[in-house]
Amino acid sequence: MKVILLNTIGKIGRKGKLIKVKNGYARNYLIPTKQALLATKENIELFEKNKIFKEKEESKKINHSIQRINIIKSIGAIVFFMKSSEKKKIFGSIGIKDIISNFYHMGILIHKHEIHLPKGLLRYLGLHQAIFTPYKNMSTTFTISILSK
Structure with a gap:
């Protein structure tokens, strides 16, 4: 029996593939658990339309992410002015919310899951x-400059 996989299943196949499986496996497991669709002409056409739509949406997200990365690259560095001790340790720390707030004041909207601080909170000048990282494997680095008041 031919079915279209709706989920990736171990050694059987990846999501979206048209595969041939035994009749009992398809009727008793794959179709009732909504892991596969029976490969009728209508289902294949519907699945192809959905696939094309998802590819277009993916393309839009990638283009939007590239634009956002270019905006971040054009900024250069973000500057914070903080009170500090003689040992260059600032009073308090700078975290992701502070960085997002700084971007917001520049007119750029960024979500907290898009920023990563490799060394954790920033505590030194x-x-x-x-x-x-605006989308999946697309990322860029930017500089944060912390200066003493």
Whole structure:
């Protein structure tokens, strides 16, 4: 029996593949658990339309992410002015919310899951690197400069 997989299943196949399985396996497991659709002409056409739509949506997300990455690259560095001790340790720390707030004041909307601080909270004066990841494997680094007041 031919079926279209709706989920990736171990050694059987990846999501979206048209595969041939034994009749009992398809009727008793794959179709009732909504892991596969019977491969009729209508289902194949519907699945292809959905696949094309998802590819277009994916393309839009990638293009939007590239634009956002270019905006972040054009900024250069974000500057924070903080009170600090003589040992260059700032009073308090700078976290993801502070960085998002700084971007917001520049007119750029960023979500907290898109920023990653490799060394955790920033607690010392100087230059620090942060990673901006707007979509899946697309990322860029930007500089955070912390200066004393």
